[in-house]
Every structure is written in C-alpha cells, then in structure tokens.
Amino acid sequence: MLDLTDLQTYLSFESISTSTQHKGICQATAKWLAKYLAGMGVKTRVIPTKGNSIVYGELGGDPAKKTILVYGHYDVQPAEPINEWQVDPWGGAIKNGAIWGRGSSDNKGQFWCQVLAIKEAMAKKVEIPVNLKLVVEGEEEVGSTQMETFIRQHKKLLKSDIVWIADGSATTQGAPTIDAGLRGxxxxxxxxxxxxxxxxxxxxxxxxxxxxxxxxxxxxxxxxxxxxxxxxxxxxxxKPISPSAKRVMKGEGWSKAEFLRVTGAKALAGEAGYSTQERVGLRxxxxxxxxxxxxxxxxxxxxxxxxxxxxxxxxxxxxxxxxxxxxxxxxxxxxxxxxxxxxxxxxxxxxDAYLADPDSFVIRVAREVLTKAFGKKTVVRFEGASLPVTNYFAEMITSQVLLSGWAGEMHGVDENLSLAAIERGVSAVAAFWQAIA
Amino acid sequence: MLDLTDLQTYLSFESISTSTQHKGICQATAKWLAKYLAGMGVKTRVIPTKGNSIVYGELGGDPAKKTILVYGHYDVQPAEPINEWQVDPWGGAIKNGAIWGRGSSDNKGQFWCQVLAIKEAMAKKVEIPVNLKLVVEGEEEVGSTQMETFIRQHKKLLKSDIVWIADGSATTQGAPTIDAGLRGxxxxxxxxxxxxxxxxxxxxxxxxxxxxxxxxxxxxxxxxxxxxxxxxxxxxxxKPISPSAKRVMKGEGWSKAEFLRVTGAKALAGEAGYSTQERVGLRxxxxxxxxxxxxxxxxxxxxxxxxxxxxxxxxxxxxxxxxxxxxxxxxxxxxxxxxxxxxxxxxxxxxDAYLADPDSFVIRVAREVLTKAFGKKTVVRFEGASLPVTNYFAEMITSQVLLSGWAGEMHGVDENLSLAAIERGVSAVAAFWQAIA
CATH class of the missing domain: 3.30.70.360 (Alpha-Beta Plaits)
Structure with a gap:
C-alpha cells in the first residue's frame, strides 16, 4: 500500500510559475521540497536564480559508482478553468485508483516515484548502486528560462554519467515512452x-x-x-534518418486513423518519401x-x-x-x-535538435526496465517538439540523456496519475539503478 | 455677389447617412430640399425607398429639347473629430473667400451650383434650353444602396439624354476634372x-x-x-487602352514625385509596359x-x-x-x-467598370465649358475607384454619363468650397446647357 500523504502535501502548493502573484508560493514549494529531501538524508540546497529557485540534492558520492542526475520540476500549470474539475485541483484526492490534482502527473507525481524509490531502498536498507543528483526547477512551465545559465554555472556540481529527464507521458494505451529525439x-x-x-x-x-x-x-x-x-x-x-531510427519507428504502433481523428485533418500531408512519424520527428x-x-x-x-x-x-x-x-x-x-x-x-x-541513438546502452536498458515494470512494450519515439533543457544537459553535462515518461494527461482539467503508474514507476526507478550501475 | 443664405440653411442639416440616429434628420433634409425646389418652380416629389428618401425634381418638359438628369446627394459624412474643426461644421460660415462646413463641397455645395444656375436663369428670365431632371439621393456616403432599385423602378421617369454626376473634386491645383472612366x-x-x-x-x-x-x-x-x-x-x-485614352492621360500633368510623396511608397510598382496612371485607371x-x-x-x-x-x-x-x-x-x-x-x-x-470615350461629344463640350468657366485646363482622368451609381445610370438610362467635379477636400475636417468655385460652377452649368442643347 503506497503512502502518498507527503505527495498530497506537495500537490497542495499552488506553485504556478506563469503567474507573478504565485512567486511566493513557488519559493515556499522549493523550501518545502528541500526540507523534505534533507529529512530523507539527501544533501540538499536551494539555489537561487533570477527566477524561481532550483532545488538541488545529492545522495551518495562514491567515485566508483555511476552518477545519475534526475531532472524534475515543482512548478505547475494554472488550474483554470477550476469549476470544470471534478475534484479540488489542490486537494490531492485519492479515488478511483488514482491521485488527482494539478501536478499529479506533471511533474510532482511523476518525480515522486524517484523520491519513493529512494525511501523504499532506505527503509529496506538496500544499497542504492548509483550516486544520485536531483535537480528540481521551478520554471519548466514557462520555458526553463533559468536552466541554461544554471547548468553553465554549475557544470562541476552537476557532473554525471546519465541525465534522466523523467517528465514525459505514457501513450494513450498506458505504455511508457522514451523520446530518442527532439526537434530544434x-x-x-x-x-x-x-x-x-x-x-x-x-x-x-x-x-x-x-x-x-x-x-x-x-x-x-x-x-x-x-x-x-x-x-x-x-x-x-x-543527417539522413538512421536505419535504427527507421526500425524503431516501425515498431511504434502508429495509427493513421488515430492521427486523423486527433488532428481533424482531411488527409495526411507533407514531404513525399517520408512517413508521418518521420515528417514529424526527424524532418x-x-x-x-x-x-x-x-x-x-x-x-x-x-x-x-x-x-x-x-x-x-x-x-x-x-x-x-x-x-x-x-x-x-x-x-x-x-x-x-x-x-x-x-x-x-x-x-x-x-x-538545436537533440538526437540519441535508439540502440544506445542507456535507451536499451531503460526500454527493458520500463517494459518489465509496466508490463507494456515501451514506445521509443522521435518527438517533433523541443525541450531546450535537454540540449543544455546534452551539451554541458553528458550526452547520455534519457527522456522518458509514464504520466497521464498533463495540462487539462482533472489531471491525475494512477496509483498503478506510481507503483510501476517506483519499481522502474529502482530497476534502472540496478541495470545501469 | 452670391446669396448663399439658403445654402447655409441646407448645410445646417446634420444629414449623416451612416448614423441611424440621424435618420430623422435625413428625412427632414429631403423634405426641406423638395420644398425649396418646389418653391423655385421645380415639379418636385419625395420618393421613399427602403433607406433615405430620394428627392426628384423636373423643370421643363419640351420634347424638342434635350433632357439632362443631374445627380446629387444630400447626405454627408460624419463631422468627427468635431473639435479639430476651425469652424462649426454645421454653421455654413462664410470667411476667407469660402463657405465652410460638412457638405460644403460634398455634395450640397457643389449641387447648389445647379440650383443657383436655375435661379439665375429664372431671375434673368433667360430660357433654359434643356429639360432638367434632378435626382438627389440620401445614401451616397453609405454606398448608394437604394439607387439600383430606384433607377430600375423609375426608368421611364428618369429617361434623359445625358446624366450629369457632378460630385467629383478639383485637382490640388484647382483645375476642374472629368472622369472618363471608373474601374469595376x-x-x-x-x-x-x-x-x-x-x-x-x-x-x-x-x-x-x-x-x-x-x-x-x-x-x-x-x-x-x-x-x-x-x-x-x-x-x-x-479592352486594350484606346489611343484617345493614352493621349488624354499624357496631358494630365501627373507627377512621379507627387505620387511617391502621397503614397510613401519606396518606388513605383506594377505591370511592366504600363504607366502608373494606366495601371491605376485602365488596368x-x-x-x-x-x-x-x-x-x-x-x-x-x-x-x-x-x-x-x-x-x-x-x-x-x-x-x-x-x-x-x-x-x-x-x-x-x-x-x-x-x-x-x-x-x-x-x-x-x-x-463592372465604366468607360467613356474621352473624345465623346459630351466630354468634349464639358471640357471646354469647364476650362472656360474656371480659367484652368480641365483634367480628364481615368479613376481607379468605383462608383456603382454611374453603372446603374449608364446601363439603364443613357450611356451619356458625365462625371465631373470642382469640389475641394471632401471628407476631412474644415471641408469648404471657395466662393469662386461656386461662381464658376454656376456659370459652367449654364454654359453646359447652352453648349449641349
């Protein structure tokens, strides 16, 4: 049985970064999170920026072990239109097998899988086989404006073997995802x-x-x-599309009917000689x-x-x-x-764009771990959108960036994350430590 | 010495057709004008339409004489911004050799030249050598929406040899103008x-x-x-541009510098092989x-x-x-x-477009008459804008439409018409009757 009391507290902070009148709440959220992590035994600092502060934490410092930097964000989208929610967006209600509220998926809830994995290892006195660095920013929803400067100024502090950006969503069928690329x-x-x-x-x-x-x-x-x-x-x-990328995309289970339904477009369109997935992800x-x-x-x-x-x-x-x-x-x-x-x-x-080799060791390991934990085949994608923070990490810290996710619907009303996804996420985190170590 | 007392009264009506709250004033203006013309001995009717009424008048009915239909309009543009006027826009002030106010040029004042010419002939007991029909509408400033129907329904009543639309403006140098064409x-x-x-x-x-x-x-x-x-x-x-049109345009005294100054364009532009005047007027x-x-x-x-x-x-x-x-x-x-x-x-x-032969008898006569009356060479132009009422007259009444004008600045603040232009206009009207008869 999961104890999500502390996540409920975390969700109760209205840490809306796009609203200037919520600045104080954002700072309070950062302080609360830092105190919470410190209480767990994580060496924690709140690092000020020109915007909202960044919470930084370290656990373990064994030079013989690999270091994973986990990126998350404590800021959230506004909850408007509030009267359309079935629950209090700031209440963290647990019902129908899910936890509900703004941030429950994006990214407080998903990040909480990392926290719970650490807590579980500590409770069971299992050794964590990697060093962990946690970076939780407060401006992701407004474009991570402080992250380029922050990373540049703290290259040494952030030095890691792998950066794990666990802020993506599952497919509509509930399969976890890995983004092997982002467009510039x-x-x-x-x-x-x-x-x-x-x-x-x-x-x-x-x-x-x-x-x-x-x-x-x-x-x-x-x-x-x-x-x-x-x-x-x-x-x-x-760069031409690599054979491995082509292979990965074929296995993605893309549906033309679903694409036309979602977009409402009359027909597929775009460059001749490329599939819709290629047009969006790699062209x-x-x-x-x-x-x-x-x-x-x-x-x-x-x-x-x-x-x-x-x-x-x-x-x-x-x-x-x-x-x-x-x-x-x-x-x-x-x-x-x-x-x-x-x-x-x-x-x-x-x-610029970010492109990983879908056959890289990190992606292969993550794919296996996620598939096993979720009991559904992990979808490896090439996403057409941009996430500049990925480039900042890839250029200044390590080329081994892992972009993955298992969140539900993110920015709409009734945002929620199923308890099953949290449980599976926690075990995926622990399994990833073991597999990558 | 001109007596413009009655024109001052005419100008005092705020007959703004674009404003629904001035509907009553427009109707009152039509009534006043009809009564005034009737008082002069013109057989007058106020003909209702779905919009503002049309004032119709007839003078003379000798089948041996030619019939000129004179078109004018009693409605005006709004006077806003009123506080920028140097005079009361509804006061009809006479100063600095001009009569001032909304409608003084467009079209009450210019139309008044027709009225004064009739009055003068009557006062001097000079026989008017043509039959006259007067059509003064009240919706010109909102697109003459009632005129197509009105003309179609009154073809017989309006039957004429020549339709004279005296609603144009003089050049910035004060020369009277004739529009030999309008684009569709x-x-x-x-x-x-x-x-x-x-x-x-x-x-x-x-x-x-x-x-x-x-x-x-x-x-x-x-x-x-x-x-x-x-x-x-x-x-x-x-239709290719006729040699006579080309000849007329050459004499127009068009200035490239003036064109660039007025438009603020970086350079002339348009179809190769055509002059700017041709591009605007006849292409x-x-x-x-x-x-x-x-x-x-x-x-x-x-x-x-x-x-x-x-x-x-x-x-x-x-x-x-x-x-x-x-x-x-x-x-x-x-x-x-x-x-x-x-x-x-x-x-x-x-x-559709309207195109007259610039060498037609009517235009030749009007050019001579206007040049003589104003002491300035009449400019014959091909205007690029449209005036649908011209087409209605040309298609349903007579192909002999004369578009001419000697008004000043029309739609801005401080609208006025010089007393000299009125005097010259009056003598041009009388001279045109004689020359065309």
Missing amino acids: CLNGCLTLRGPKKDLHSGSYGGAVANPVNTLATVLSKLADPAGIVKIPGFYRTV PTLQVTGITGGYSGEGFKNIVPKEAVAKLNFRLVAGQDWREIAKLTEQYMAKIIPSEVAWEWEIDNGN | CLNGCLTLRGPKKDLHSGSYGGAVANPVNTLATVLSKLADPAGIVKIPGFYRTV PTLQVTGITGGYSGEGFKNIVPKEAVAKLNFRLVAGQDWREIAKLTEQYMAKIIPSEVAWEWEIDNGN
Missing part, C-alpha cells in the same frame, strides 16, 4: 512595409506594391505546398504560425495595406545549426523580397 | 481550413497541411509580384486587402493554425464582367487549392 526550433518574425499608410485600393491598387500580396509570394518561396523548405542550403547539413519544417495584414474585421475595407507580418516557426533536426538557418533565411529573404517593399526579419529564439 | 470592383473572401483546432507545431508541423502556408501559396498563384493576375481567362475580355488588379490566420499577438504561439482568411479586392476594367471573374476565380481556386485543405470562397459584392 527557430522562431522569427517577418514584417513587410509598403505605403506609409493604408491607401485606397481603387485609386492606388496596381501602382504600388501591396505588402500582403508580396508577403504571400515571399512565403510561397520559403516553403512549397508539400512542405519542402526552399531556402538554399537549408537541408545541406541534415525539418517551416510553419507560418501567424499572419496578419490589412483589414480583417467584418465586411470589407478596400485598401492597399501598409504592412504585413508573418510569424515563422522552423522545426530543425540533427545536423542543423539554428543560428546558421536564421542567417540563410535572412540571406534568401534579401534576394526574394522585391526592392519596393521595406522589410525586417527579427529572430526571437532558437535551439 | 469585386470583393470576396477566401477561407482555408486545416486541422479542427490549432495543433502543436512541434508535434504536428510537417505532417498536416498548414492553412496559412497554403493560403500564401494560393495567393501567390492568383497574382505575381508584378501584379499580373494569373487566373486563366482573367484578361481575355479586357485590372488584385489586391489582398486583409489577411489573418493563426496567432498574431505578442511573442510566439507555436501552432499549426486551423484557419486562414484573405479578403480579396479585384479592380476590373472595361470588357470584364465581374460575375464571370468571380466564377473564373472560383474555378481556378478549385484547381490550385490542395485537397488536404477545406475552403470557401464567398463573394460579397461586385460591379
């Missing part, structure tokens, strides 16, 4: 400016460049309808995430608009350097944007 | 729909069609960067007047948007049928929009 990202904004003010489209249309028409043409030259990016040099450094893409220009209210306003803006989101893959892509994009824009139109290309942020 | 218009809205909701661009980007990317490509296929419309059949019926064009899709707030939202919308405004020229263009556009869209994306093309409104 580049966000930028392209603004085109035409006449100094909106002009009458009757009196001027056809005699001045229209920045919305021009933007459409520019965007069509950046990527074609199949999704092929047309920026010269864009694919030059892209780069350019998405226009927002466009605006001229009049978009009711009815019509017959103008030649003065301005048009597009927000561009590149997803990049292994081999691509986001700074180089930003530069190539700018160079190409300079070529294709007609001189009648003034323009500006502003980069907002970027990060 | 077609407004439609294209909506593309992709996934059923915004998707995560990381997890889905590259594997589903993005309606914003798709819209950009579709728009780029509708018109190229030089402004050439690429819809098959679009130019098939376009068709497709302007995207508004575009929207995805996220356009601060920062970034990394989504594959579910929808993208573009508002399209075609300007059409003689020979093009707006209904046919709407159909050709839809047929072409059906070909170029990929099947992964759902779409809708909604037509809002359209009208």
